[in-house]
Amino acid sequence: MAKKHGDFNQKIDYVFKVVLIGDSAVGKSQLLARFARNEFSLDSKATIGVEFQTRTLNIDHKTVKAQIWDTAGQERYRAVTSAYYRGAVGAMLVYDMTKRQSFDHVARWLEELRCHADKNIVIMLIGNKSDLSTLRAVPTEDAKEFAQRENLFFLETSALESINVESAFLTVLTEIYRVISKKALVANEESNSNGNSSLLKGTNIAIPLEKPAGNTSACCMSS
Numbered sequence: 001m002a003k004k005h006g007d008f009n010q011k012i013d014y015v016f017k018v019v020l021i022g023d024s025a026v027g028k029s030q031l032l033a034r035f036a037r038n039e040f041s042l043d044s045k046a047t048i049g050v051e052f053q054t055r056t057l058n059i060d061h062k063t064v065k066a067q068i069w070d071t072a073g074q075e076r077y078r079a080v081t082s083a084y085y086r087g088a089v090g091a092m093l094v095y096d097m098t099k100r101q102s103f104d105h106v107a108r109w110l111e112e113l114r115c116h117a118d119k120n121i122v123i124m125l126i127g128n129k130s131d132l133s134t135l136r137a138v139p140t141e142d143a144k145e146f147a148q149r150e151n152l153f154f155l156e157t158s159a160l161e162s163i164n165v166e167s168a169f170l171t172v173l174t175e176i177y178r179v180i181s182k183k184a185l186v187a188n189e190e191s192n193s194n195g196n197s198s199l200l201k202g203t204n205i206a207i208p209l210e211k212p213a214g215n216t217s218a219c220c221m222s223s
């Protein structure tokens with residue numbers, strides 16, 4: 001039987017939950033389809049509710065299962081609650097580079113993300129549909145500046161032409177791995193000095209890095 005894109009029978013060392021967010025029709029589902037199955041559809045339907053897909057890959061000789069969650073950008077279908085963000089260690093915040101409004105809403109999405117998610121979550125800002133660059137409505141510099149100011153990774157992608165999609169997801173997953181390895185090192189050092197065994201030894205490590213700080217109910221995006 002043919003192997004699925006990126007799937008192999010190996011012990012999983014880590015499961016990383018990554019969430020996709022952004023306005024409706026910016027291309028979240030197609031970015032996921034491109035990354036998880038190397039597929040693309042031009043007549044993609046609006047997402048209703050929440051779905052996820054996985055892809056297993058190797059990072060630094062470890063087997064990582066990326067569990068990528070997708071939800072509707074349309075307000076009437078949106079099921080984004082704290083449950084969607086719970087346990088997420090990465091986020092792809094997507095806008096459509098041909099739709100200025102979707103970029104103008106990025107700050108609100110970021111606010112919602114920071115309100116619900118772990119404070120150490122790794123975030124990639126994505127300007128999708130770079131194949132339509134003649135219709136560009138968001139200059140690269142504007143997005144780059146925003147990303148620098150907010151401490152986000154940034155890439156322009158095309159799910160259609162498979163440009164930078166792999167790179168965007170791999171950057172986030174590798175950074176998550178880097179953060180978690182660093183934490184594991186600290187945990188190891190602390191437990192060694194306490195004479196305890198490592199907190200993070202073993203497999204299928206639970207990922208949440210830290211709980212979000214404070215009361216989250218007051219800071220969520222209003223419609």
Ligand SMILES: Nc1nc2c(ncn2[C@@H]2O[C@H](COP(=O)(O)OP(=O)(O)OP(=O)(O)O)[C@@H](O)[C@H]2O)c(=O)[nH]1
Pocket residue numbers: 022023024025026027028029030031041042043044045046047048071072073074128129130131132157158159160161
């Ligand atoms: N030209 C072009 N079209 C794209 C690209 N990515 C997605 N699309 C198209 O944009 C439309 C919306 O894509 P979706 O992936 O469904 O968007 P979404 O953000 O998941 O939308 P919601 O589910 O409503 O939140 C579809 O017609 C896609 O085929 C891209 O990179 N280039």
